[in-house]
Amino acid sequence: MIKEPNIFNFATSELSQDAFIAWLLCWADATNKALNNQLHQLGLDFLQSLLVKQKIGLTEISNLEIKTQFHKIDVFVSFIMDGKTYGVIIEDKVHTIDHTNQLARYVDKVEKLNSETIIIPIYFKTGYQVNLTRVLENGYHYYTVKDLLKVLTQIKIVQIDNDVLTQYHSYVLGKEQQFDHADIESKLYLNKSLSEWKWWSFVSFFYEYKNHFKAGWGSVGNNREPLIAFWFGNAPLTIINEHNIEIKIEIYMDILYSNHNGMKVNYRLSLLGNTQTNAYVRNKVFHALQPFFLEKGITCKRAKFTKAKQTIKLAQVTNLDKTLKYKAFVKQLEIYNSVVSAFINEYSQ
Numbered sequence: 001m002i003k004e005p006n007i008f009n010f011a012t013s014e015l016s017q018d019a020f021i022a023w024l025l026c027w028a029d030a031t032n033k034a035l036n037n038q039l040h041q042l043g044l045d046f047l048q049s050l051l052v053k054q055k056i057g058l059t060e061i062s063n064l065e066i067k068t069q070f071h072k073i074d075v076f077v078s079f080i081m082d083g084k085t086y087g088v089i090i091e092d093k094v095h096t097i098d099h100t101n102q103l104a105r106y107v108d109k110v111e112k113l114n115s116e117t118i119i120i121p122i123y124f125k126t127g128y129q130v131n132l133t134r135v136l137e138n139g140y141h142y143y144t145v146k147d148l149l150k151v152l153t154q155i156k157i158v159q160i161d162n163d164v165l166t167q168y169h170s171y172v173l174g175k176e177q178q179f180d181h182a183d184i185e186s187k188l189y190l191n192k193s194l195s196e197w198k199w200w201s202f203v204s205f206f207y208e209y210k211n212h213f214k215a216g217w218g219s220v221g222n223n224r225e226p227l228i229a230f231w232f233g234n235a236p237l238t239i240i241n242e243h244n245i246e247i248k249i250e251i252y253m254d255i256l257y258s259n260h261n262g263m264k265v266n267y268r269l270s271l272l273g274n275t276q277t278n279a280y281v282r283n284k285v286f287h288a289l290q291p292f293f294l295e296k297g298i299t300c301k302r303a304k305f306t307k308a309k310q311t312i313k314l315a316q317v318t319n320l321d322k323t324l325k326y327k328a329f330v331k332q333l334e335i336y337n338s339v340v341s342a343f344i345n346e347y348s349q
Helices: 014-026 037-054 102-113 133-137 145-151 154-160 163-186 199-209 280-296 326-347
Strands: 061-070 073-081 084-093 118-125 141-144 216-220 227-240 246-258 262-270 300-302 311-317
Touching: 014 037, 014 061, 014 073, 014 084, 014 163, 037 084, 037 118, 037 141, 037 145, 037 154, 073 102, 084 102, 102 118, 141 145, 145 163, 154 163, 163 199, 199 227, 199 246, 227 280, 227 326, 246 280, 246 326, 262 280, 262 326, 280 300, 280 311, 280 326
Parallel strands: 084 118, 118 141
Antiparallel strands: 061 073, 073 084, 216 227, 227 246, 246 262, 262 311, 300 311
C-alpha cells in the first residue's frame, strides 16, 4: 500500500509542533465555531485535556489568545473563564529535554506579568523521557503523546476530514509506537543481560546510577550516528611529557553505546588544555597501567592515536562479560574504576 507523503515527517522540529498546538487551540475560540463546528469542538476538547491536568473544568471562555515564543515560552494560552484569568504554559518537547532553569523561569515571568493569573504549566512531550523529576519538581504537568491521542481519536479525525489534522494524527500515531517501544526498552536493563540492552536501556541505567558513580551522562554529538555516553571517575595525574615538561591531565572512564556499534567501555585522558600531537603521553600512561590491569584480570586494547585538544581514548576494555546483569555490571565497573584509583595512588608517590 502506497502511503501519502506526510509533511510532518519532514517538519519534525519542535517549532513545527508548536505551530500545530497553536493552530488547534485557535479553533477553541468561539468566533471560529461558524467556520467549522467540529474543529471548534476539537479545539475545546484539546484545551480541556490540558486543564484537566490541574483538575480544572472547562466552561465558557472569552478573550482567548494564543502566542508562540512568548517570552521564550513555546506556546502560551490565555483566556478568561468565570471571571478569572487563566494562563496555560506549554513547554513543547519532541526529543530534547528541559534545560537549566527554563521551567521555573517561565512560571515566574507569567506571574510577574499578572499575579492574579491562574497558571497551568504543561510539559508537552511527544517523545519518550526516562525521568521527569525536574519537570514535576517545577510544578509542571506531564502531557504525553497518549494524552494527545485521547483527544485526537480516529473517529474524530475521519469525521472532520481536515488535511492538517489527518497528517498530524498519522504522524503522532508513529510517535506513540516509538513511545511504547522506548518504554519497553527502558526496562530491559532490570532483568536482561548486557548483550540484550538497547538505547533506552542504557539511558535508564545511566540515569539510575549517575549518582552512584558521580557521573555525567547524555547524548554526544557525532556525525556518523547517535551516541549515548556515561563518564565517571576523573582522577588527576601529573606526568612528564616528551619535552621533559610537567603537565597535568586526568584519567577517567566512559561507557559509549550506539545502535550500530553496541556498547564500549573505555579508559580516557582528559587533556586539560594540553594538546597532544603524538602518542608519547598516551603510551606512557597505557604502559604504566598494564600491571594494574593484569592484577584485576582486565584485558584492554590500546586505542589508535589521533591528535587531540580535549580528550584521548587511552584503551578499550575487551574482556567484559556481556552475559552480566546490571548489578554484576555495576560491580565490574567499580573494579575498572578501582584500577584508576590504585594507579594514581602509586604513580603520585
